[in-house]
Amino acid sequence: MMREQLEEIRRRAMAELADDAGEAQIDAVRVRVLGRSGELTEIMRGMREVPNAERPAIGQLINQIKGEVEARIETLSEKLKAAALSKSLNEKRLDVTLPGMRIARGHLHPITDILEKMLQIFESMGFEVAMTQDIEDDFHNFAALNFTPHHPARDMQDTFYLEGGMLLRTHTSNGQIRVMEKRRPPLAVVCPGRCYRRDDLTVRSSPMFTQIEGFMVDKRGRITMAHLKGVLTEFARAFFGTTAVRFRASYFPFTEPSAELDMHCILCDGAGCPVCKHSGWTEVLGCGMIHPNVMRAVQYDPDEYQGFAFGMGVERTGLLKLGVDDMRLFFENDLRFLSQFPALSGGVR
Amino acid sequence: MKLPLSWMRDFVSVDAPVEEISRRLSYAGLVVENVEKLTPGFAGVFAARVLNVEKHPNADRLNLCDVDAGQKGQFKVVCGAPNVKAGMMAPLALVGAQLGKQPPLEAAIIRGVRSEGMLCSERELGLSQEQAGILALGADAPLGGDVAAYLHLDDTVLDVEITPNRGDCLSVLGLAREVAALFAARLRAPRLRAAHSAGSPDGARFTVSVSIDAPDLCPRYAALAMTGIKIGPSPAWLKRRLELCGMRALNNVVDATNYVMLELGQPLHAFDFGKIAGGKIIVRRAGDTREFVTLDNLSRTLDPNDLLIADGDKPLAIAGVMGGLNSEVGDCTGTILLESAYFEPMTIARTARRLGLRSEASYRFERGVDRAGQVGALIRAAELIRRIARGREASPIADFEPRKAEPREIALDLGAMESLLGAAIPPTVARSRLKSLGAQVSTRAKGVLAVVPPSFRSDLAEQADLIEEVARLGGLEDIPALLPERVNPLAPVNREREFLKGTREVMLGCGLTEAATIAFIAPADNARFSGIQAATRPVKVTNPLSAELSELRVSLMPGLVTALRFNLNREARAFHAFEMGKTFRMDGDAATEHHHLAAVSYGAYALWAIGEHSVAAGFFSIKGILETYLEAIGISSRVAFKALESADAPFLHPGRSAIVTLDDAPIGLIGELHPAEAMRLDLNDPCAVYELDLSGLIAYGFSPRKTFQPPPKYPAIRRDLALVLDRNFPADMVVKAIRECGASLLESVEVFDVYEGTAVAAGKKSVALACRYRAKDRTLTDEEVNRIHTVLIEQARMRLGAELRQ
Known part of the structure; x- marks a missing residue:
């Protein structure tokens, strides 16, 4: 009798706890069957009337049904929760292709970007960086660099003079003199900085531009022209990624022998094009072995010391590297140009 | 220097193609900038002598000529040119000749007479527009020879860039010598010996006297008179x-003088001898002579040190620069004086530069002509003038050399050469390269050569110069590329560079883009943006490019606002940029330079997201950037912002600007642009800026903190208070006053809100502050903190004369 009653409770509960049972229905079943005054509790209370012999079996059955119903409710609740979560996830779905919330970060100026890359290459080769002055006297910009007062080479760079008799340096070679004056070899130094020449701001020229001067000095025989070639070849490989370079004899008052470094034209890769005047080569920098008169000007004995020096224009070299053909872009500060450059300095290539 | 290869071949024979000649010259330091290949516009035209001219039987204006074209034969030709005459040499186009784009020439019957060819004008040969008559070839034209070859029309011209040290290469002979040296070919230099000076045809002889009063500027002067001159056009x-x-x-x-200059490099000048008083040349400084009219009919103002060529009465020429109108060779000149001198490069350079007169002659003198080439050039010129102007030498060559060139012998230590170049060049190679340049080479000792450079290489002064010559002629290709040993195991770090680099990183991180502007600006901009220090005096450029660029910037601001305007004109709606660069000012009499950092911020700043409102740039956004930076370099606690007196920086908004001080010394300015300034720049929104002088900070360095503490073990307790103060009372003074109360356990005080409005009286504001209390050794209790805080409130109220806001 009681057994049938229990079976009926089980059957009904399980039928109501069907797969699609909602939260309300599940709760109703829980309360009716398992609640404090639920069906199973009521039956437990009637156990006194059950013959002793049957009691264990009935008790077992009650526990069994209780366990089954609880388990079923648990399963259904989990399922309902999962369904609810899945629904909410779907509702909170984003269009992940929309742009993110941007924290502004500025862009490096291309001159800085290029200059830093260059300096890093030289630093990794053991050069130190020295910063020197833009306002200079005749001695450090010209005389000590072996320019005689009316030397025709002074024509190559028309100079800005300032009230008070000073001038704006026409090259960073003054850095060579400034550093050597103060210190003794061995030295391996690069001097970056702004330079000034009397040229209008045009596609090809600017009255203000940036250069790197570099030099190495040590006892005679320790720093040779072969080393000059080695260092600059290595630089060209690191900076431009090319080994197609050549050294050409040239003339500068402050070096002897003097040379210019050319590399394969970036646009035509040596085949010849209008940009390189069909030569296949473009000029990268000037260099040479430091002139004995320069050594004398800084009180170094030219029989005891020797070394090399080089100088290159950052904008010019940058134009080659970036494939840009207008000097004015560097000084207009057009965001549409500047924002193409990285927001992090450093890292060669 | 333009080098026609046909002319070069007068002195050297090289079979190599022009590309190879260009390449080797370029490698050796004589860059060939351009190669122009010329082709004649005609073919089948030969030099012919007109034997006989008679009237055309049927036409008044035509002639019938017999012409002899040597091996090509004799021809009858009809010719309409008025200048045709028996004996002249002229270009004869034969049947089949190609003239320009015309069909090949055919024999023609002209007014009933057959013409077997055509005598040509310059225009018909495509040489010029000249068509008044037929082209008269020189008497030296080879009979029956190809006219195109004779006129060097089939030629290649190299444009060679000559560096300032190579004056000797400003001549065909000089470049031919280089080519000979580079190709190990023999140089056929012209042999220049004086012809017998037999005087003029009419027997007149002239004496030329030269007095050199300035031997320091003119060590050698040679001259020659020629007479019987017939001035006319030169041969084609x-x-x-x-x-x-x-x-x-x-x-x-x-x-002829120009020809010799181009050929040998020695500039010559021809005076009309008749205009030289007493036939006496005086080489002297201008001294009291102040004015002189040059060939171009311009009056030139002289400097007392300018070198003049004069006679007893008057100046005749500015030496080496330009001749005078008063002694110019004209159509009627019959006797000339040819001058060939060596002038010191410095004096010519100075005078030419000052007068802005750059002539082919001064260009060569400035770079140094052959110290011993004066007489040779005279001989060469005399020979030419005899040929083409019927001149005859009318005097011996007067050659005065008050100051002899010192013979230079330079020792070349082959060991030193190897240690400079880092390459061993065999002594025989070194020797032959130097000899090929015209140097005399002998052995001084073992491994040491004694080298006497040729007279035309004044640039070879010491051993390094000789080493360069040896290296150069090998195209520098004898030298390997090797890496040197490092001079330091670790290269020293440059603090200034590291500081500037770090500064740049912070600015980039704050969303500012780096700008670069030109240091030259207009005086008006310097006046408007007067820099950090009031009454800064700008540096004037003595020789500016224009009035708009005549001063150096005292501030980076003008460049940045120009860049802002530039971008707003080009679709930009916001502009946040900084620049690190030098500014300049006069300190007393001295121009000085200063590292500055400046920024400009306009429009939406910092955050950008769809649907979110971004912050607009203004005083506090840019102050935040500056504070971030000051904190990054570890000096926030020493920096203060003080409201500006408007006179200090008229370009800033008087109520929204501050002076930035470091330990009470001004180092910068910050603020929004003055509305008037914003209006001038046509800006609709606030434009926030700052400028900082980095000079002092660089010395301090970029090293925020040296010591560190572990994080606190016990929690803090926060108590707030709000004080009602005058509206203009600065917040930092409130914080300072509270700190000065010296409450124990007070860790920090921060302003977290400021209120102005109906809840406080007019002209007042309420400043809300958060005070944090913390003990190192225990957790504080509320009672303990309340006790301290109550005392603090009372003290702060009294110190500040403020009311407590409830």
């Missing part, structure tokens, strides 16, 4: 060579 081949070298033909005498 000579004109052609001048033109190929970029010079204009004038008349036979002037052309």
